[in-house]
Amino acid sequence: MSHWIIAPIVLPALLAPFIVLAARFHVGIQRAFSVAGVLALIAIASGLAWQVSDGTIILYQLSDWAAPFGIVLVGDRLSTMMVLLTALLALFVLLYAIGSDWDKRGWHFHALFQFQLMGLMGAFLTGDLFNLFVFFEVLLIASYGLMIHAGGNDRLRAGVQYVLFNLIGSTLFLFALGSIYAETGTLNMADLANRVAMIGPEETVGIRVAAVLLLLVFAIKAAIVPLHFWLPSSYAEAPAPIAALFAIMTKVGAYAIIRVYTLIFPPDLEVTAGLHDIWLLPAALVSLAIGMVGVLAAKRLDRLIAFSIIGSMGMVMVTIALFTPEAIAAALYYIVHSTLAGAVLFLICDLVRTGRANLDLTPQPPILGTSLTAGLFFIGAIAMVGLPPLSGFLGKLLVLDASYGTDLLVWIWATVLGTGLISLVGFSRAGSILFWKAHSIEPTEDLPPISHPTPLSYVAVGGLIVLLVAHTVFAGQVHRYTTSIAAQLFAPTPYISTVVDTPGKLSTPQEDH
Numbered sequence: 001m002s003h004w005i006i007a008p009i010v011l012p013a014l015l016a017p018f019i020v021l022a023a024r025f026h027v028g029i030q031r032a033f034s035v036a037g038v039l040a041l042i043a044i045a046s047g048l049a050w051q052v053s054d055g056t057i058i059l060y061q062l063s064d065w066a067a068p069f070g071i072v073l074v075g076d077r078l079s080t081m082m083v084l085l086t087a088l089l090a091l092f093v094l095l096y097a098i099g100s101d102w103d104k105r106g107w108h109f110h111a112l113f114q115f116q117l118m119g120l121m122g123a124f125l126t127g128d129l130f131n132l133f134v135f136f137e138v139l140l141i142a143s144y145g146l147m148i149h150a151g152g153n154d155r156l157r158a159g160v161q162y163v164l165f166n167l168i169g170s171t172l173f174l175f176a177l178g179s180i181y182a183e184t185g186t187l188n189m190a191d192l193a194n195r196v197a198m199i200g201p202e203e204t205v206g207i208r209v210a211a212v213l214l215l216l217v218f219a220i221k222a223a224i225v226p227l228h229f230w231l232p233s234s235y236a237e238a239p240a241p242i243a244a245l246f247a248i249m250t251k252v253g254a255y256a257i258i259r260v261y262t263l264i265f266p267p268d269l270e271v272t273a274g275l276h277d278i279w280l281l282p283a284a285l286v287s288l289a290i291g292m293v294g295v296l297a298a299k300r301l302d303r304l305i306a307f308s309i310i311g312s313m314g315m316v317m318v319t320i321a322l323f324t325p326e327a328i329a330a331a332l333y334y335i336v337h338s339t340l341a342g343a344v345l346f347l348i349c350d351l352v353r354t355g356r357a358n359l360d361l362t363p364q365p366p367i368l369g370t371s372l373t374a375g376l377f378f379i380g381a382i383a384m385v386g387l388p389p390l391s392g393f394l395g396k397l398l399v400l401d402a403s404y405g406t407d408l409l410v411w412i413w414a415t416v417l418g419t420g421l422i423s424l425v426g427f428s429r430a431g432s433i434l435f436w437k438a439h440s441i442e443p444t445e446d447l448p449p450i451s452h453p454t455p456l457s458y459v460a461v462g463g464l465i466v467l468l469v470a471h472t473v474f475a476g477q478v479h480r481y482t483t484s485i486a487a488q489l490f491a492p493t494p495y496i497s498t499v500v501d502t503p504g505k506l507s508t509p510q511e512d513h
Contacts, residue, residue, distance in 0.1 A: 002051075005060045005075045007044045008083055008121040011037055016114035024108075031098050034110040038091045041117065045084040052080050053481075055488065057498045059127075067127070067499050068188035074127035074499060077485040078332070082124040082255055085336055086248050089343055090117055092463045096347050097241035099456025100354070105150035105239075112149075115142040116245065123252050127499055129180065129187040132256065133173050136221070140166050143249065146242045147234065158237035165230035169220040176213035183207045190499035192264045193492060196271065204271045211265050211272045215280065218260070221253030224280075224317055225287040228310050232294070235309060236302035240350030243302075247342035250313050251335050257320055258328060262489040263496075267323040281321035281408060285415045288314030292419035295426035301352060301359040304430055305345045308384050311419060312338035318416070319399050322406060325486040330398035332482040336471055337391040341383040344464045348377050351453045351461070352434060361430055363437040373453070374435040376461055381427040383468055386420055391472040396420065398479065 015037045023029035052058060058075035061067070094113065096102075103109040119138035126132050140163065148159040181187055183206040184195040199207055216227070223231040231250075235243045257280075265272040291311025298304035316338060319331035351373045353359055379390070386392035396416060403412040471478060488495075 002058050002060065004044060004048060004051075005058050005073050005125060006062075008041055008048075008087070009073075009118055009125065011040060011044070012114035012118040012121070016111040016118070019111045019114065020108060027104055030110040031103070034094060034113060035091075035098075037114060038087065038094055038117075041087040041121075042084070042091060045080065045087045048075055049077075049080040049084050051075075052077050055484075055494070057495055059498050068186045068191035071131060072127040072188065072499060073125045074190075074495070075125060076495060077481070077488055078255070078258070079124045081332070081336075081481075081485065082251070083121055085339060086117065086120050086124070088467060089248055089339060089464075090245065092460045092467075093241045093245045093343065093347075095463070096244070096350075096457055096460035097239075099454045099460060100241070100350065102150070102239050102241050108145065109149055112142050112145040113245075116146060118142075120248060120252065124255060127189050129189060129192070129260075130177055133170070133177060136173065136252075137170060139249070139252070140170070143242075143246070146245075147238045149239050149242065152237075155237045158233040162230050162234040165220065165227075169217045172213050172220075173217045176210045176217060179206050179210035179213065183210065188499070189259070189263055190496040193496050194500065196264055197269065199271060201270060207271055211275060214260060215257070215275065218253045218256045219280075219283070221256065222250050222313050222317060223253075223287075223310055224283050224313065225290055225310075226283075228287060228290070231310055232303055232306040235306040235346075236300065240346050240353070243306075243349075244343035244346040247309065247339045247346065250309065251316075251339055254313070254316050254320060254331070254335060257317075258331070258489065261323065262328070263492050266490075266492075276321050276323045280317065284314050284317035284321050285408075285411060286314070287311070288318060288415055288419050290314075292423040292426070295423050296429070298426070298430075299361055301349050301361060301430060301434065302346075304361070304426065305342070305349055308345065308423065308427075309338075309342050311423060312342060312384065315396070315399060315416065318412060319402055322402060324402065325483070325490050327402040328486040328489060329479065329482040330395070330402040332485055333391075333398055333475075333479050334395035336478070337383070337395045337468070340464055340468045340471065341380060341392060344376070344380040344461060344468065345384060347457075347461045347464070348373065348380050351376070351457065354453050354457075356434075361433050363433060370435060372458065374431070376458075376465070377431055377435070379465055379468075381431060385423045385427055387424070389472065390468060391475060394472065394475050 015033060019030050019033060052075055060073040062071040115138060119135045119142055122135035123132060126135060144159055144163050147162060148155050177187060184192055186192055186195060196207060220227045235246055267276060288311055291307050291314050294307030295304050298307055316331050316334055319327045357364060383390045383392045386396040400413060400416060403409050
C-alpha cells in the first residue's frame with residue numbers, strides 16, 4: 001500500500017496548525033513554510049501522476065480497514081491530474097499574494113490557504129461520497145475565511161451570500177447521501193457502482209431522487225444556471241489571489257459530476273437515463289450564454305471576469321453533458337485551460353486595481369505599468385475568449401468536434417460560436433477603456449495615492465501564462481493523456497476491483513481501448 005497518496009492531504013493539514021501556533025506573528029516564517037509546502041505538494045503530485053500514467057490505480061486504506069467499511073483514498077489518472085493542477089495553481093497564487101502583500105492584510109492567510117489546499121486535495125482523492133461531503137465542508141470553511149480576508153462590508157456581504165448558497169448545497173448533499181445509503185447500504189463509490197447496477201427497474205425511485213439531488217449539489221459547486229447566482233459577487237469581492245485560487249473551486253463540481261456519473265451512474269444505466277442530455281446539457285448551454293452576455297454587460301472589470309468564469313464552466317459542462325469518451329477528454333483539456341486563464345485574469349485585475357482609483361469600466365488616467373499590464377491582459381483575454389494561438393482555441397475545437405453526432409449539434413455550435421463573438425466584444429471593450437482611452441484623460445491632483453505592482457506579482461502572472469503556453473505547445477500530448485483518462489473512466493472495472501476486491505494493492509496497468 002503506497003502511503004504517498006495521503007501526503008497531499010496530510011501535508012497542508014499539518015502545516016496549517018503549525019503556522020498558527022508557531023509562526024503566528026512572523027509573516028516571513030509563514031511565507032517560507034507555505035511556499036515550501038506548496039513546492040513539496042507539486043513534487044508529490046508529479047510523482048503520483050507519473051505513477052498512475054500507465055493505468056495503475058493506487059489505493060490507500062486508512063487504519064488498514066478494507067472498503068467499503070473503511071475510509072479509502074484512490075489515485076487514478078483523473079484525480080492525480082486535478083491534484084497536480086491544483087498544486088501548480090497554488091504556487092503562483094501564493095507567490096502573487098506574497099508579492100502584493102495580500103497575505104499581510106488580515107489574520108491567518110497562510111493557515112487558511114493550507115486548509116483550502118487540504119480540502120481540494122481530499123475532494124479529488126477520496127473514494128467515498130461521505131468523505132467527499134466532508135472535504136466540501138473543509139473547502140467551505142476555509143474559503144469563507146479567505147474570502148473575507150482584509151474585511152470590508154462588501155466583502156462580508158458577499159461572503160455571507162457565498163456561505164448561504166453553499167450551505168443549501170451541503171443540505172441537499174446530506175439528503176442525497178441519506179437516500180443513497182437507505183437504498184444501497186454503502187457510500188463507497190466503487191461499492192456503489194456494483195450495488196446500483198443491481199437495483200431492479202421497479203425499485204429505482206429512491207436512487208433516482210438521490211442522483212438528481214447529487215447533480216443539483218455539484219451544479220451549485222460548478223455555478224451552473226440557475227444555481228450560479230452566488231458566484232459573480234463572491235468572486236468579484238474576494239481578494240484577487242483568492243479569486244484566482246477559486247478558479248479551481250468550480251472545477252471541483254465538474255470533477256464530481258465526471259466521477260460520480262461515469263462510475264456510479266454511467267450513461268447507459270437505466271436508473272438515470274436522460275438525466276445528462278435532457279437536464280444538464282440545456283442548463284450548460286444557458287450558462288455559457290448568460291456568462292458571456294454578462295461579460296459584455298459588466299460595468300466593472302472584476303465582475304466581467306467573474307461572468308467569464310460562469311461562461312467557461314458552461315463550456316466545460318456542455319462537453320461533460322454529452323458523456324462520451326471523446327467529450328470527456330475535450331472537457332478535461334478545457335478544464336485545465338479555463339482554470340489557468342481564469343486565474344491569470346483575476347491576478348491581472350488586481351494589477352489594474354493597484355494602479356487605478358477603481359475597477360469601473362470608465363475612462364480614467366493611465367495606470368502605472370500600463371504597457372506591461374495591458375500586454376498581460378491582452379494575453380489573458382485571448383486565452384479566455386478562445387482565439388488562436390492559445391489553448392482556448394484548441395479547447396473550443398475539441399468541444400465542437402466532440403458534439404458531432406448529437407441531436408443538439410446545431411444548438412451547441414451556434415451557442416459556442418455566438419458566445420465566443422460576444423465575449424470577444426466584451427473583452428475588447430474592457431481593454432480599450434482600461435488601456436487605450438485612458439491616454440486621452442488628463443491626470444488630476446485629487447487622485448488617491450497609487451503604487452506600482454511589484455516584480456514578484458508580474459512573475460506570478462507570467463508563470464501562469466507560461467503554463468498556458470505550455471498547455472498549447474503540448475496540446476497533442478495533453479489531449480492524448482486526457483483521452484486515456486476518459487478511456488479509464490468509461491472502463492471502471494479495474495477501479496472497482498482495486499478498491500473492493502484487492503484492498504491495499506496497486507492494480508495492474510490496463511490497456512486503453
